[in-house]
Amino acid sequence: QEQLVQSGGGSVQAGGSLRLSCAIRLHTYFRNYMAWFRQAPGKEREGIACTYSGVERTYYDDSVKGRFTASTDNAKSTMYLQMNSLKPEDTAVYYCAAGGAVRDFFRQSDYDYWGQGTQVTVSS
Numbered sequence: 067q068e069q070l071v072q073s074g075g076g077s078v079q080a081g082g083s084l085r086l087s088c089a090i091r092l093h094t095y096f097r098n099y100m101a102w103f104r105q106a107p108g109k110e111r112e113g114i115a116c117t118y119s120g121v122e123r124t125y126y127d128d129s130v131k132g133r134f135t136a137s138t139d140n141a142k143s144t145m146y147l148q149m150n151s152l153k154p155e156d157t158a159v160y161y162c163a164a165g166g167a168v169r170d171f172f173r174q175s176d177y178d179y180w181g182q183g184t185q186v187t188v189s190s
Contacts, residue, residue: 068092068179070162075184078152082188086147088162088181090138096178099168102136102147104158104186111161113172115147125171130156152188159183 074086090097101116115136117124124136135148145162161184163177170176 068096070164070179070181072160072162072181072184075160075186077187077189080152080154080188080190082152083148083150084152084186085149086160086162086184086186088145088147090143090145090164092164092179095166096164099165099171099177100136100138100145101163101165101168101171101177102134103161103163103172103174104156105161105183106155106158109158111174113174116168116171117145118168118171127172149186152186154188154190157186157188159185 069091071089078084098119101113103111103113105111114127114130115124117136133151138145162181164179165177168176
């Protein structure tokens with residue numbers, strides 16, 4: 067069954083770090099674009115990182131640039147989101163996503179598969 071399965075997350079104090087994992091069980095085509103989104107309480111889901119395999123480059127939203135790092139271990143078919151210097155405003159449910167043909171890196175509707183989501187809570 068094609069799917070994305072997330073793990074990691076939890077609670078941490080401001081300034082701390084967490085790492086999210088996302089096991090990728092997809093056909094190669096749908097791995098062209100691998101992204102991370104998050105949804106804070108009362109807010110819309112927003113894209114924060116997207117890796118395009120065609121150029122092997124990751125694009126970040128300004129809100130996480132310099133603090134978060136997205137990576138992929140192809141041997142393990144797993145993608146990661148390393149989150150450092152966490153802030154209370156990073157509190158959200160985080161989702162991994164995958165798509166074969168994405169026009170807008172941070173547009174939800176462009177993605178074909180989604181992880182189940184994992185809660186990240188940052189306390190001040």
